[in-house]
Amino acid sequence: MELVGRGIGQVFGDVTALAEIDVHVADGEVLGVIGPSGCGKSTLLAILGGLLKPSRGTVEVSGRKPPDCLAEIAYVFQDFNLLPWRTAEGNVRLPLEHHSMPEAERRERVAEALALIGLTEFAAAFPRQLSGGMRQRVGIARALAVRPAVLLLDEPLSALDAQTRELLMEDFQRIWLRDRTTAIYVTHNLTEALQLADRIAVFTRRPGRVREIVAVDVNRADRATPAGRARLAELHDHLWGAIRQEALVADRELEHA
Amino acid sequence: MPDGAMQAARPVRFRARGFVARRHPAASVVVFLALIAAWEAAVRLGLISELFLPAPSSVLAALRELIEDGTLRDNLAASLFRLLTGWAAGTIVGIAAGFAIGLSSLARAAGIPVISAIYPIPKIALLPLFILWLGIGETSRVTVVALGVFFPTCIATFGAIDNIPRGIIRMAQSFDVPPLAILRKVVLPAALPGILSAFRITAAVALLLLVAAEMIGAQSGIGAYVLAQGQLMQTDHLLAGVLVISVLGLLIGTGLSWLEKRLLTWR
Numbered sequence A: 001m002e003l004v005g006r007g008i009g010q011v012f013g014d015v016t017a018l019a020e021i022d023v024h025v026a027d028g029e030v031l032g033v034i035g036p037s038g039c040g041k042s043t044l045l046a047i048l049g050g051l052l053k054p055s056r057g058t059v060e061v062s063g064r065k066p067p068d069c070l071a072e073i074a075y076v077f078q079d080f081n082l083l084p085w086r087t088a089e090g091n092v093r094l095p096l097e098h099h100s101m102p103e104a105e106r107r108e109r110v111a112e113a114l115a116l117i118g119l120t121e122f123a124a125a126f127p128r129q130l131s132g133g134m135r136q137r138v139g140i141a142r143a144l145a146v147r148p149a150v151l152l153l154d155e156p157l158s159a160l161d162a163q164t165r166e167l168l169m170e171d172f173q174r175i176w177l178r179d180r181t182t183a184i185y186v187t188h189n190l191t192e193a194l195q196l197a198d199r200i201a202v203f204t205r206r207p208g209r210v211r212e213i214v215a216v217d218v219n220r221a222d223r224a225t226p227a228g229r230a231r232l233a234e235l236h237d238h239l240w241g242a243i244r245q246e247a248l249v250a251d252r253e254l255e256h257a
Numbered sequence B: 001m002p003d004g005a006m007q008a009a010r011p012v013r014f015r016a017r018g019f020v021a022r023r024h025p026a027a028s029v030v031v032f033l034a035l036i037a038a039w040e041a042a043v044r045l046g047l048i049s050e051l052f053l054p055a056p057s058s059v060l061a062a063l064r065e066l067i068e069d070g071t072l073r074d075n076l077a078a079s080l081f082r083l084l085t086g087w088a089a090g091t092i093v094g095i096a097a098g099f100a101i102g103l104s105s106l107a108r109a110a111g112i113p114v115i116s117a118i119y120p121i122p123k124i125a126l127l128p129l130f131i132l133w134l135g136i137g138e139t140s141r142v143t144v145v146a147l148g149v150f151f152p153t154c155i156a157t158f159g160a161i162d163n164i165p166r167g168i169i170r171m172a173q174s175f176d177v178p179p180l181a182i183l184r185k186v187v188l189p190a191a192l193p194g195i196l197s198a199f200r201i202t203a204a205v206a207l208l209l210l211v212a213a214e215m216i217g218a219q220s221g222i223g224a225y226v227l228a229q230g231q232l233m234q235t236d237h238l239l240a241g242v243l244v245i246s247v248l249g250l251l252i253g254t255g256l257s258w259l260e261k262r263l264l265t266w267r
């Protein structure tokens, strides 16, 4: 599916979080969003997914849903938002429980989502028994279980250590190569954006605006090859040049807040 | 030795001694038994008058008597009935009110000032008023217990709801979980630990108010029994009654720990 936001602005009291944002994610595209802390990335994602009414602007989805889609838009959250009293399996089941379907189908969907992300043997574990990476895998499986048309990811790997992050990026890569789900991937990590996105929107510091959109012109499958890496490194330098000044000022703003 | 001069290798000294909690299970038992033994000895040696503080053995003998002649059963039955109905009523209404305040800002605006005003009143002071309104029967005593239980339960319940991470509710909304299902599957389980830990406080409050209420104009119940034995100078029977109340408190506490363990296995 396709997702379009037009003229989105958000004001909290006297803080303007988002100035005037236009976003467009094409069917099957992964849009990366990078920007310094506090520039309104989470706010934008909440608006795009219908979790926050914007002060200004509109959001529309259109196009074909994937077969068996139960929810057009699903989230993966930075801090996982698992229910600690449910097992991994129970957490993945949650979004299926209010949809009427044969119990066998529900169980099959849960099992498939768990298997896709390598969680099958942890199905009966409670969140507190799982590592951070495994917890986020539960969060991802929960989103995949509804077979969403659009996946919104809000810094999904920011709470994880560097090695776990690499492993989960491989998982995302695999899932996107398989399903071609439309996605917005918010991060402050340039490497993540370059590995996973088709295009990257660079945000200014608050009030957030789109400063620049960079196309990642390396095939998903080629990003680990030497030539691919070299091109990504060039893009990395370019993005860092664009974002360094924003981050520097944003950092000082937070200090004085 | 001058600064910067070469020094011979030597082990780094361990400096983190002390300030660590250790378990000494034997010490607790020994001190407890020693206290009982000292008490028994002091009475037998005539250092303490048997009338003012009977020996532990006499208290146990009185307790056996209480059990054998059915006094314990009758009084305990009366007390337990008041305790359970009062506690259950206060808990149910308290949880309901706590949910209303926790979920609705209108109920919060209306309820919190009233609760803040009434909560500090020592509830036992209202018993004479309840006796005027409701008569000297069971209702007035049960009402005092219920009222004492209501406030801590209500406050703990809305406090627990306030402390639920917003994120898990937004998560459920993001998956279009219907509001009632969010209440049942997210809000209730998330608030449960807070509500259960209030049970510990309200059980103690209920027991205290029960005994006090039974000392005001009740014919039956452990509290009334303890008071009557005091007036008869039967201190061994009095202390046997106190022992029963203590054991009751202990059993309730143990029961609640068991309940918490059963309901909160995920923690």
Ligand SMILES: Nc1ncnc2c1ncn2[C@@H]1O[C@H](COP(=O)(O)OP(=O)(O)O)[C@@H](O)[C@H]1O
Pocket (backbone or CB within 6 Å): A012, A013, A015, A017, A035, A036, A037, A038, A039, A040, A041, A042, A043, A044, A206
């Ligand atoms: N509910 C809210 N009320 C008031 N201010 C908010 C709220 N949510 C976010 N903000 C403010 O809006 C700005 C953008 O926040 P956010 O979208 O979380 O940024 P990011 O995700 O890019 O770090 C921040 O300055 C934040 O303090």
Ligand SMILES: [Mg+2]
Pocket (backbone or CB within 6 Å): A041, A042, A043, A155
């Ligand atoms: Mg954020």
